[in-house]
Ligand SMILES: Nc1ncnc2c1ncn2[C@@H]1O[C@H](COP(=O)(O)OP(=O)(O)O)[C@@H](O)[C@H]1O
């Protein structure tokens with residue numbers, strides 16, 4: 151089953167499941183994009199050990215849109231950082247598109263991250279001196295196989311940026327800046343998009359439009375996505391919602 155087909159099926163699934171494979175006949179054959187096993191992350195803070203992740207086991211299948219919710223400090227960002235290779239686990243394994251991050255050097259993880267992962271954060275982190283086009287294209291030049299005009303057009307149209315490409319970040323609204331950051335994150339066709347509270351700095355209207363676009367990218371391009379959010383509406387259109395508390399996933403349910 152291909153990404154699009156899986157995505158379409160998963161979209162209509164409304165039954166409560168622990169294992170996303172039970173949604174779809176044929177899904178057992180799918181290799182997960184992300185798989186974690188007994189994942190622990192302990193921060194050392196002076197003499198104190200702060201366990202931010204305490205044995206997280208999860209999988210994300212190709213084409214899935216997974217939301218993560220939970221109170222502040224429960225380990226959501228840490229989980230995303232470890233999955234995306236920005237931080238190293240203290241114990242346990244992370245498989246990213248079949249690659250075991252726990253066995254890699256920092257340099258190896260960085261290389262893999264550049265090719266396979268797109269990150270979006272609450273802060274947009276755009277380069278102020280470049281216009282929107284430059285901010286997006288630079289990712290293609292640095293990390294990709296060079297500039298792909300077709301991909302660039304598809305992504306910028308889907309994100310509603312076609313008319314804003316000559317504007318610098320300071321000349322764009324917060325919502326537009328975040329859409330540029332999303333375009334930059336997905337321009338190289340990452341295996342997974344990791345979004346850490348991307349609407350946290352946006353007003354209601356801009357939040358809605360950003361969430362709507364993340365959903366469209368998933369539905370129309372098959373973009374596998376993990377979204378950390380406090381927004382119940384975003385959780386409502388995800389295929390699954392993982393609820394975290396105290397460094398653990400305490401619940402995994404599909405939204406209705
Ligand atoms: N770099 C760090 N050093 C020490 N403790 C940290 C660090 N980053 C996060 N923590 C702690 O780990 C726990 C989980 O944090 P975080 O993953 O940011 O949670 P969330 O994103 O759910 O708010 C918190 O107790 C936080 O204080």
Ligand SMILES: [Mg+2]
Pocket residue numbers: 226227228346
């Ligand atoms: Mg966080």
